[in-house]
Amino acid sequence: MTLQFNDETFRGDYSYFNTERAIKRLPFPFDRDEYMYSVNIEAHPGGPKGSPFEFRFDVDEHYISEMKDRAITLDDDPLRCQSLPHMELAGWDLLEIIMVSKAEDYPDLFTLHRDGNRWHWINRPLGIEQRFTFLDPTTLPCGPMEYITRQTQGDFALLHERDGNLWMDAGMVTSQADWSLDFDIGMNFFEWHAPVPKAKQMGVFDKALKFLLAMQQGQSYRRLNWTMTVNPRLDTSPENYHKWGPEKRTITPENVGRKQHLRIELQSFWRLPRSNAIAFPIRCYLACLEDICTQPKWGRRLHRVLRDIDPTLAEYKGFAVNQETIVNYLSQFDDGAPTSPGIFPDA
Amino acid sequence: MSKQMTLEVTEVEPLTALVTRFRFEHPEKAPLPIFSGGAHVVVEMPDGEMLRCNAYSLISDPNDASGYEIAVRREDAGRGGSRYMHSEVTPGSKMRISVPTNLFALDPRARKHVLIAGGIGITPFLSHLHQLDLLQQPFELHYAARSRDEAAGLKLLPKSARIHAHISEEGNRMDLGEILTGQPIGTHVYVCGPEGLISAVLDAAARHGWPKGALHFEAFASPPPGKPFTVTLAKSGRMIEVSASQSLLEALEAAEVEIDWSCRGGACGRCETKVAACDGQIEHNDHWLSRDERAEQKKIMPCMSRFTGDALVLDL
Numbered sequence: 001m002t003l004q005f006n007d008e009t010f011r012g013d014y015s016y017f018n019t020e021r022a023i024k025r026l027p028f029p030f031d032r033d034e035y036m037y038s039v040n041i042e043a044h045p046g047g048p049k050g051s052p053f054e055f056r057f058d059v060d061e062h063y064i065s066e067m068k069d070r071a072i073t074l075d076d077d078p079l080r081c082q083s084l085p086h087m088e089l090a091g092w093d094l095l096e097i098i099m100v101s102k103a104e105d106y107p108d109l110f111t112l113h114r115d116g117n118r119w120h121w122i123n124r125p126l127g128i129e130q131r132f133t134f135l136d137p138t139t140l141p142c143g144p145m146e147y148i149t150r151q152t153q154g155d156f157a158l159l160h161e162r163d164g165n166l167w168m169d170a171g172m173v174t175s176q177a178d179w180s181l182d183f184d185i186g187m188n189f190f191e192w193h194a195p196v197p198k199a200k201q202m203g204v205f206d207k208a209l210k211f212l213l214a215m216q217q218g219q220s221y222r223r224l225n226w227t228m229t230v231n232p233r234l235d236t237s238p239e240n241y242h243k244w245g246p247e248k249r250t251i252t253p254e255n256v257g258r259k260q261h262l263r264i265e266l267q268s269f270w271r272l273p274r275s276n277a278i279a280f281p282i283r284c285y286l287a288c289l290e291d292i293c294t295q296p297k298w299g300r301r302l303h304r305v306l307r308d309i310d311p312t313l314a315e316y317k318g319f320a321v322n323q324e325t326i327v328n329y330l331s332q333f334d335d336g337a338p339t340s341p342g343i344f345p346d347a
Numbered sequence: 348m349s350k351q352m353t354l355e356v357t358e359v360e361p362l363t364a365l366v367t368r369f370r371f372e373h374p375e376k377a378p379l380p381i382f383s384g385g386a387h388v389v390v391e392m393p394d395g396e397m398l399r400c401n402a403y404s405l406i407s408d409p410n411d412a413s414g415y416e417i418a419v420r421r422e423d424a425g426r427g428g429s430r431y432m433h434s435e436v437t438p439g440s441k442m443r444i445s446v447p448t449n450l451f452a453l454d455p456r457a458r459k460h461v462l463i464a465g466g467i468g469i470t471p472f473l474s475h476l477h478q479l480d481l482l483q484q485p486f487e488l489h490y491a492a493r494s495r496d497e498a499a500g501l502k503l504l505p506k507s508a509r510i511h512a513h514i515s516e517e518g519n520r521m522d523l524g525e526i527l528t529g530q531p532i533g534t535h536v537y538v539c540g541p542e543g544l545i546s547a548v549l550d551a552a553a554r555h556g557w558p559k560g561a562l563h564f565e566a567f568a569s570p571p572p573g574k575p576f577t578v579t580l581a582k583s584g585r586m587i588e589v590s591a592s593q594s595l596l597e598a599l600e601a602a603e604v605e606i607d608w609s610c611r612g613g614a615c616g617r618c619e620t621k622v623a624a625c626d627g628q629i630e631h632n633d634h635w636l637s638r639d640e641r642a643e644q645k646k647i648m649p650c651m652s653r654f655t656g657d658a659l660v661l662d663l
Contacts, residue, residue, distance in 0.1 A: 086455035089482065135481070162454055163560060214609060214617055217380055218350050218446045274409065276383040276449045 005064040016232035028343045029224040033304040044222035056101040073174040079182045083170035091145030093272035154283030175234035177227045217271040225265040228319035251322045257290040295345035299333030356440040366499035378412035382447035384478030391443035392431045401428040406473035420467040426592040451565040458533030460486040465540025469500035491521045523551040537563045570594035573653045579660045581623040595649035613651035627656010
């Protein structure tokens with residue numbers, strides 16, 4: 001199957017849209033009619049054919065437009081991409097794992113030829129052809145992490161393991177749910193998670209860190225996370241809060257279905273072989289309430305989840321101000337019928 | 348528990364009277380996962396009715412996917428794993444090997460790396476040397492052995508002005524004070540070898556004011572044998588006998604009790620198990636539990652530790 005790429009924007013006129021195919025394959029983050037934190041981790045990749053879980057790094061119809069949006073954000077603020085000096089090897093690890101995966105999983109879009117350390121990379125959707133020497137940064141136009149993440153959807157954090165903790169020592173972060181790499185860089189696992197309410201008391205972070213430190217190469221995992229975003233904006237950063245924060249006040253009962261988006265994060269975890277670091281890709285999927293409600297199961301469930309959610313979480317996820325409007329809108333899609341278990345829509 | 352591969356032994360080379368080098372390759376010559384300096388693999392040894400699993404540091408080039416190499420010292424007083432490697436394993440043997448895991452990585456922030464090895468503790472540094480070469484970072488390596496005949500490392504180490512052998516029989520003992528003074532700020536120290544060497548390095552480093560975060564060690568211990576003992580499982584009430592040449596973890600596995608593990612050397616913390624009741628003394632042989640945790644006797648690391656006394660009940 002050949003992918004058609006959308007011509008769309010994530011700012012300004014917000015022309016972003018999902019085709020019917022993209023809606024049906026959304027990684028809907030709720031497997032039941034209620035939500036509370038859990039360490040909801042499962043093996044990755046692996047999932048139904050065509051789902052975003054099928055391949056290691058999902059490429060979808062938004063690929064080209066997302067990469068253009070990343071380039072705009074980086075032009076404006078180069079500190080969205082940072083790598084502390086000791087993280088270069090982890091950057092090569094990441095480049096390798098992504099290039100090898102994409103060339104294997106999407107042979108019509110990407111090709112990688114390797115002759116020892118002489119590599120030849122072809123990225124057809126973005127029109128890139130690059131010959132370079134693996135592990136020699138002078139042969140790429142920028143560092144290896146920046147090079148490959150300018151060509152890969154989703155944010156990336158590279159975590160260095162030392163002293164029984166993980167340290168956010170490199171990353172490419174331009175499509176984030178209100179956190180800042182420039183603020184978090186160099187922090188450890190507990191420090192960068194400090195703003196998350198309730199989870200610490202629940203012991204979630206101790207368990208999650210223990211799990212991550214025990215992760216071995218060849219075993220990768222994923223979990224889903226979510227928040228709510230007004231307008232299909234990838235760059236909801238603290239740096240640009242003045243641009244998108246006020247947009248929360250533009251929600252009305254008339255426009256909420258098109259303007260209010262469920263922001264889904266497909267997070268995955270990879271032990272990198274050469275550097276022993278951990279790669280943490282955070283892939284963002286956006287869908288407006290209208291899109292979600294085309295699937296009756298999702299409409300019912302999203303209504304129940306957002307209606308009954310803990311008020312602290314509604315505040316933390318930034319939609320408390322619009323919760324009533326959102327829930328009122330969603331209520332028309334909830335006939336009270338039971339929903340089937342699991343995240344996938346009913347056939 | 349880790350992902351495993353079945354590999355074929357392609358070389359068995361005695362390095363000294365006690366230490367032998369083994370090379371493993373994929374039976375169809377498929378590339379193996381590359382790894383990072385300091386990583387180890389867990390080798391499964393089906394020794395009669397007992398399944399032994401020992402962790403061994405990889406000594407080959409982390410970037411070389413054509414094979415893995417380990418060096419095993421025969422421990423005649425051990426539980427039998429190293430004796431199995433020395434007596435039963437020949438070229439052509441097929442063995443189950445875990446994917447590499449690293450609990451002794453170099454800290455790439457270091458301005459300089461000082462590597463200190465005692466005896467068979469040289470093994471993790473052999474892969475570190477390749478990694479340092481790749482990273483082009485400054486280092487010095489000090490290798491202490493009793494005698495030239497016993498020093499397997501001499502056959503494995505490259506010739507370099509930065510590599511120093513200290514043979515105590517030749518009156519050339521390692522002087523830790525000299526090694527640990529005069530190093531540039533930002534140097535990290537790594538030590539692997541017998542308990543005595545590790546504590547000597549840590550003590551000397553503390554005396555010379557080294558920051559704790561710059562000190563790294565790995566004890567290459569495998570579980571010690573001891574007197575047989577019995578444990579009771581709280582949930583089922585089952586009683587499990589641990590024989591003299593078995594670790595508690597091995598006894599639990601033989602009884603098909605599900606328990607997580609990774610390093611099998613008391614360092615990674617994966618098999619940490621709660622103790623429901625303890626009437627006696629736990630022999631803590633791990634490096635995971637703190638001094639206070641050991642004294643409380645409320646946790647045990649089954650991969651390394653044993654028990655003497657009347658009753659040990661595990662929360663399993």
